Amino acid sequence: MDYEFHWNIVFQKMPELLQGAFVTLHVSVLSMVLGIAIAVFLAIAKMNNTKPFNYVAVGWIEIARNTPALFQIYMAYFGLGAFGIHLSPYMAVLSALVFINAGYLAETFRGGFQSIPDAQYNASKSLGMTSFQTYRYIILPQMFRRIYHPMTNQFVWSILMSSLGILVGMSELSGETQRLQSLSFRTLEFFIVTAVLYYIITKFVLICASLLSKRLFKGEI
Amino acid sequence: MIKIENVRKSFGELEVLKGINLDVEQGEVLSIIGGSGSGKSTLLYCINAIENIQGGKIFVDGIDVHNKATNKDQLRQKLGMVFQQWNSFPHLTVLENVALAPQIVKKMSKEEAIEIAQKELKHVGLGDKFDMYPTKMSGGQQQRLAIARALAMRPDYMLFDEVTSALDPELVGEVLDTLRILREEGMTMICVTHEIAFAREVSDQVAFFHKGVIEEMGPPEQVISNPQKETTQAFLSKVLS
Ligand SMILES: Nc1ncnc2c1ncn2[C@@H]1O[C@H](COP(=O)(O)OP(=O)(O)OP(=O)(O)O)[C@@H](O)[C@H]1O
Ligand SMILES: [Mg+2]
Numbered sequence: 001m002d003y004e005f006h007w008n009i010v011f012q013k014m015p016e017l018l019q020g021a022f023v024t025l026h027v028s029v030l031s032m033v034l035g036i037a038i039a040v041f042l043a044i045a046k047m048n049n050t051k052p053f054n055y056v057a058v059g060w061i062e063i064a065r066n067t068p069a070l071f072q073i074y075m076a077y078f079g080l081g082a083f084g085i086h087l088s089p090y091m092a093v094l095s096a097l098v099f100i101n102a103g104y105l106a107e108t109f110r111g112g113f114q115s116i117p118d119a120q121y122n123a124s125k126s127l128g129m130t131s132f133q134t135y136r137y138i139i140l141p142q143m144f145r146r147i148y149h150p151m152t153n154q155f156v157w158s159i160l161m162s163s164l165g166i167l168v169g170m171s172e173l174s175g176e177t178q179r180l181q182s183l184s185f186r187t188l189e190f191f192i193v194t195a196v197l198y199y200i201i202t203k204f205v206l207i208c209a210s211l212l213s214k215r216l217f218k219g220e221i
Numbered sequence: 222m223i224k225i226e227n228v229r230k231s232f233g234e235l236e237v238l239k240g241i242n243l244d245v246e247q248g249e250v251l252s253i254i255g256g257s258g259s260g261k262s263t264l265l266y267c268i269n270a271i272e273n274i275q276g277g278k279i280f281v282d283g284i285d286v287h288n289k290a291t292n293k294d295q296l297r298q299k300l301g302m303v304f305q306q307w308n309s310f311p312h313l314t315v316l317e318n319v320a321l322a323p324q325i326v327k328k329m330s331k332e333e334a335i336e337i338a339q340k341e342l343k344h345v346g347l348g349d350k351f352d353m354y355p356t357k358m359s360g361g362q363q364q365r366l367a368i369a370r371a372l373a374m375r376p377d378y379m380l381f382d383e384v385t386s387a388l389d390p391e392l393v394g395e396v397l398d399t400l401r402i403l404r405e406e407g408m409t410m411i412c413v414t415h416e417i418a419f420a421r422e423v424s425d426q427v428a429f430f431h432k433g434v435i436e437e438m439g440p441p442e443q444v445i446s447n448p449q450k451e452t453t454q455a456f457l458s459k460v461l462s
Contacts, residue, residue: 117308119304119306119308120308122266122271122304122308123304123308123310123367125269125271125294125297126297126300126301126302126304126371127297127326127371127374128294128295128297128298128322128326128327128374129294129326130294133325133326137321137325138310141312142310142311142312145312217312
């Protein structure tokens with residue numbers, strides 16, 4: 001093998017890579033927060049057959065789950081551009097990720113709701129709890145546990161999908177890597193370090209999530 | 222007292238209760254027996270308004286259960302219910318399972334609710350399980366937990382829907398013993414049961430349900446030991462064989 005590795009330049013540019021990593025984390029966290037909020041509404045809209053909300057929900061969920069993320073990002077950046085709506089690369093990637101997360105999480109939430117047996121509602125009712133109390137103290141805490149892991153996975157996916165920001169010139173971790181390697185021509189070194197950084201970020205998220213779940217969830221479901 | 226007057230209940234086209242009349246006096250134990258699908262569980266669900274009815278009336282202490290103006294959440298505090306399939310709250314400890322409703326429904330202080338919860342758990346023989354999670358317990362223990370959870374609301378009536386029929390045979394005894402204790406204490410109870418010997422032992426009245434009507438009702442010496450109707454005889458000879 002005659003490729004000579006030169007790592008120095010990569011280490012010199014580490015602050016810029018880390019800055020990119022921060023943007024990656026930033027956009028994925030935000031896309032999860034907004035995605036979760038919208039997903040709750042989509043899930044409820046799909047479960048209640050109230051027109052036209054259920055059509056909107058079904059359409060959203062179907063498109064988000066069955067078309068590539070690349071397509072969503074292009075639509076947000078170039079597609080909306082054609083209609084005179086010009087999003088920054090950051091906003092385009094954020095909207096696309098929110099769109100996808102909301103679609104996937106809506107199905108997760110719906111499954112979560114439906115996995116709680118009717119017996120739990122009847123037991124709560126028979127104790128004199130109001131509907132609000134039943135949801136607040138019995139249904140939602142159990143549902144949250146059941147969707148916790150799928151939700152963490154979606155978060156990891158958001159981090160990895162945000163690397164598509166490279167295609168619209170967003171300066172998240174992959175975009176930064178692309179820019180820096182093109183200035184120095186140390187392509188392999190930069191992308192290897194970036195891969196390691198992605199690994200560290202996702203591992204960090206998963207470990208935090210697992211520690212948090214041990215604190216939050218004492219009983220078993 | 223609980224007064225049931227000509228109650229009719231349908232699920233869509235299917236008429237499940239076809240004019241049920243029953244009275245349960247204070248301190249009385251009524252057992253309901255009958256074949257699968259005869260409407261026994263449905264009647265209990267109608268008494269505490271988990272299911273609505275299409276005709277007739279149900280009164281609990283003179284309150285018209287299915288009247289629109291009746292506050293159902295408040296009414297249910299009078300009626301404890303234990304279900305066939307045990308349904309403890311899996312995300313709460315045994316103690317929390319019992320202490321929750323007194324706190325949020327009856328607005329008791331946490332200390333007060335915990336005191337009552339501990340007392341009721343000891344009552345049903347779970348005094349050493351406070352901090353356990355219910356999913357780790359046997360079916361019999363979970364059913365006793367469900368009984369304690371209902372009792373902690375200090376109900377005036379208890380409704381039991383085949384509380385032993387999903388249990389392994391060796392666990393049935395401990396749950397029936399708990400019901401015997403409640404009977405001794407004078408609790409008014411309606412027990413849907415397949416345990417004919419138990420029904421004969423504890424009941425003041427036995428009602429035999431068949432296809433949505435009460436075929437035969439009276440003291441156990443009559444309905445169980447000396448049934449008059451052919452349907453009752455056929456049912457009993459089948460379950461006792
Ligand atoms: N929620 C429901 N929707 C539609 N039909 C129902 C519902 N609940 C009960 N039924 C039907 O009503 C009839 C009476 O049911 P119910 O559960 O009251 O019978 P049961 O006497 O308790 O029988 P078992 O001994 O099997 O518990 C059955 O045919 C049942 O299929
Ligand atoms: Mg039943």
